Amino acid sequence: MSTDTIISNETRLKNQGGVPYKGSQTLGKDDFLKLLVAQLKYQDPLKPLEDKEFIAQMAQFSSLEQMQNLGKLQENLIRESIVGQAINLIGRTVDALDPETNEVFTGKVSAMKMVGGQPKLIIGDKEVDMGYISKVTL
Secondary structure, eight states, X not given: OOHHHHHHHHXXXXXXXTBOOOOOSXXXXXXXXXXXXXXXXXSOTTSOOOHHHHHHHHHHHHHHHHHHHHHHXXXXXXXXXXXXXXXXXXXXXXXXXOTTTOOEEEEEEEEEEEEXXXXXXXXXXXXXXXXXXXXXXX
């Protein structure tokens, strides 16, 4: 059974009342696993899936899962790097753009706090994103 047939069968199952299924344009780990299960479900019992095809599909599934895990790890490393950079600015004098007035001001970074998963530098009575810092001095 071809992949097109399986996708067609799965699409037909997901259609309700003649409304076409509009899913994601990319296949994720869950989609790949659903496709593999559907392939096994709809296979011809007289022509079972060959071992090497099944092994190749499982290897693709494993590779997809590892790539997703690598992507999550990379996101975490980037987030930790940004937080580390923000912490290193504590005690330093910076020039920053005030997001409310669009004027540059100078002040000492007294603290850092996380807001919505992003570090905010505390400069005086203002909370400033790292992207608004234009100059750092000791």
